[in-house]
Amino acid sequence: MRKVETLTNSDGTTTYRVRFRHGTSPKTGKPLQTSESFTKKSDAETFSKWLDALGPQGALDKLYEGEQEKGIPTLDEIAADHIRLLTGIEEGTRLGYERLWSRSWGHLIGTTRADQLTADVVRQAVNDLAAGKGATGEAYSTKSLENQRGLLSAVVTRCIELGHLNRNPAKGVRLPEGRRVAVDSEDDEDDAEMVCMTHAEWDALYDTFHPHYRPFLRFLVGTGCRWGEAVVLRRGDVDLGARTVKIRRALKWSSDGQRVIGPPKTKKGRRTVVLPAEVVEDLRPLLDGKAGRDLVFTAPRGGMIVHRTFWSKNWRPALWRAQHCPTHTPAACRCGTGEPQRCKLHKTPPAPCGCTGTLAQAPRIHDLRHTHASWLLAAGTPIHVVQARLGHESIQTTVDTYSHLLPDAQLLAADAASQAFAGRTSTGSWLPRVQSLPDDALRQLAAALADEAEHRGLQLGPAAIDAA
Template identity: 35%
Template sequence: MLTESSLSLTRGAIFVFMASIRERVRADGTRSFAVLWRDPETKRQSSLTYDDENDARVAKHLLEVTGGHTDEAAQIADAVRHHGPSVVEAVSEHIDLLTAVGPDTRAGYRTQLRRHIAPTLGSYPVAVISYRHVAGWIRSMSDSGLSPKTIANIHGLLSASMSTAVRLGYRTDNPCVGVQLPKSQLTQDEMTVLTRGEFALLLSHVQPHYQPLVLLLVATGLRWGEATALTPGDLDLFASPPTLRVTKAWKRDGERHWYVGPPKTKRARRTVSLPDELVDVLLPLAAGKAPNALLFTNTVGQQISSSRFWTTTWTPALDAATGPRRGDGLPDPDAPRLTRRPRVHDLRHTHASWMIAAGTDLFVLQRRLGHESITTTTETYAHLLPDQQAAAAAAAGRALGGLGLAPRT
């Protein structure tokens, strides 16, 4: 049931518009509750009347959130009277109706609903959600410190749910359309691309047991879940060229338990060619293992946990590479060092950068990385194309030809 206390969109924002409720007793002794407000544009007083006090309080709250605009009042009045599905119910139904997602993705959507949609928009009738509601909700998430990417993902779930609500007849339009999302305010690149020298330095500080995995990640561009799900049966090391086949990846079920399932997308099923240097590393690793055994395991022969790898292997390697020390434990100012701290996923970006620098076509790179669309590849890596950068620099040089700075006096 809708309650005034459950509607909290105004949390963290300031609204100067106020509505009021006036109780009246009819001649037959029954009570009515009129919501009164003045339209901010026309300045004319308007009202909505309800038999139920709680409905009146909900309508009052909704009118205050939307600023008292008369064009939305009828929609609010109708939705409150008819008690259609709430936002939580509509989004939950949308998630239930999805047919092309795995249990881990479905569970992730439910987590987004519980954490970011339900507390703010959840109790609203889905029919009354407007552009103003969505914009205010986006602003409140941004003010709370969520990253633009996270906000975009959550907004995508709500928008898809609203499209489903339109198909099911709960409302006539999608209020998420046209809402501008926050842009990243970072002043540095969101991806870290290592040079060969930087990677070699980092690799030298990785525990020897995990060095083959790290080398494979940078040599193939595989995602973490794909690489750690590989088996010897996925390798064809004596082909020309040697290859591996990506057909699976680690995933989580609805209860967050790990299992091996299909890769991220249809395009993620792919064959990746291997350099001879990597083959030399993989041959002894695969020797003697069953075709369906894990190729890469932790030190006790089990699945490699990404979080544990980060804390016990990757972070110590970064610490050693960025802050080298002498044998006596004191800092070594003369030793080579990393000046950045890449994520494990940045090995995928590093691979793409090296491939582009070597002249690999973006369509070939798309297939190698398993991107569903070439748009993903171009938007992520087109700025790294050396020929285009050189051509742009040459064009700028021609434009500046003959110009010079005035001599200093």
Template identity: 35%
Template sequence: MASIRERRRSDGTRAFAVLWRDPSTGRQTSLTYDDLRDATVARQLIEAAGGHALEAARIAEGIRKTGPTVDDVISEHIDLLTSVGPDTRKHYRTQLSAHISPTLGPYPVAAMTYRHIAGWVNAMSAKGLAPKTIANVHGLFSAAMTTAVRLGYRDDNPCVGVELPKSQATHDDMTVLTRDEFSLLLSKVSPFYQPLVLTLVATGLRWGEATALTVADFDLTTSPPTIRVTKAWKRDADRHWYVGPPKTRRARRTVSLPDDLVAVLAPVVAGKAPGALVFTNTVRSQLSSSRFWTQTWTPALDAATNPLLADGSSDPAAARITKRPRVHDLRHTHASWMIAAGVDLFVLQRRLGHESIHTTTETYAHLMPDQQKSAADAAGRALGGLAGSMGTRMSPRQT
């Protein structure tokens, strides 16, 4: 939409004019810069802003301002974070280089406006990025712009108010198993790993938390028996594994255990040193989630969804499940069972280690049977028998 034209001044110096048509007036408009880089930045920003004259004027002013670029500010924001690990910090830098630097990274942070952020979000959507990915990258950008305001680089956050794409998926993000479905799936899991799978569904622990548990974290003699969650597997900047603090402050927690699970765990921890890992692979070292998925979880799913006869053919009479849960869905299954049993959401928040009750309610409120029943009853009272009267008015052909 915009173009750059080089011009020679009478004194021999060069100037670079950015030319475009204002979509509101149809008039050709131009801005002139002494530096080609400034002109290139202006052209790209004007295109992102849709060529509107008011935005172009702000862009022209912003280009000429001194101050850090978007890349500078987001990099500084990442460096200033105090509550993230090296792996998360590296992940943020990857997001910056992949999704922000190629488009808005070189531009002055003072030149950013709502239109630029909205145009950038639309461009990511047009490239086919998932709504969740866009939300995550936008979240990084927005947090960095809040930091820019605090550091005095600009007066406001241009990300505020930008609507993000919504997922078009028609399926649930979580898969919840019934007790019968879980029992069938558990029976297909290798006996060596059954105590881990039982612990995941009985406690709601995250994979990285459960597989970092040591014998000292278990107290099976108190009433009720408990697990103390104080650590989880993490990755450093080089993607190497290490044991660090759990995901958030509230993820440090004590989780009570049912007696049936204690009977399973007692022989697993018996005879091991206090610092020994409880749930390991078959050679007693860290259990890899990817290897567990391919070598244990997926074969168990296959066996539960398509039971076979001795000759290798499908057994039509055997019980089977139709779902394909992830290992993380055991956490959702645990939450579902707790809600069905009447456990308060605040208690569930602490048990799951959510930092905020908002996370718990947003994730699991739809599973609360009492509230769903109350809502259905309220809707029935509002209808006041209207639905029932429809049947008496319908003709035989309609019915």
């Protein structure tokens, strides 16, 4: 054991010193001598034993571990600083991150010290979230779990930058399969897995809506606009002669939790969208007598359409009615109204009946946007055109979101590979398929080819144009 020196100070008190070598001199490269002093001999002797057993650094860590712990922040504190210092985001987005952390990781591991986070702690927290043990008690969708893990990974990266961790324990942790979130949320954008309706399913839902809201619903599904973009659309944004609307603003959250009107979600969200003919005809009577700053779509008594009210009084009842045929909807049933809790026939609304002509799925309002994209892709619209129409900042977002809706593209790719193996060109494969298309589909294909050629800087020759 190291020698413990006894020292008498000028004021008559006694201290005990332990000398040891730690570190090296930058000039000579030789070990540096240092020491630690104690007021109690027993403490000095204990430190001396630690030096022999743990080495200089281990003994110092042991000696000062109490003070070190006091200075190490929790994950909640690290997360608060990370979110506060984010740049290039709007205050509503910052508020969203704060809420996301609070209801997920903050609830489960927020009090964990930054230096005590391990992969096992992360795995358990992820499993707890998937099982509905977060602050909301909900089972999260796969997309929500991915967003939450991304936020945790960013917070842990800050822990590493501050020296509290030497690796990211969230890296490589597999996500469990998220659950489909039921349509019981007022603010449903990106809460769950997407639902893309067929034309028949859309018709079933559209027919159940009050006539006042049908133009609004057809605008959403016919343009792919977000809810927040549509409800603040003004008369001056619409040009019926050109069949276009300009998306220049959106309803969003402010830093104090209030709804405010600001720019669209992304820079490319500022865009011009060409309207289907049916939507143009819907808009004509709505625009009569309105000034440039007047809202295009309003509630029945005027004013902006409120998501909470629309969802509870219109969307949810219409969805239920679309899911049940008249035979399975008794006259006294109130499940398809804005007050299903007053239904005396059912304690809980019955599941979809599954009869022909009914809606089997449970789309959210935001799924009208996904449905629009799926219709475009099914019609052969180039994906960069879909990106521009939806206002995605990056085409990668569009590809990541909708690539699974491109089965025909996968089939064509497989055909091309097969023909390459056989040493043939692809002309013989796709030409008969084109020749078999009806006139309307052929016109759509010609327009899509022209758009794609323009995007690539190509010019279609007269022969190609005549053939189209």
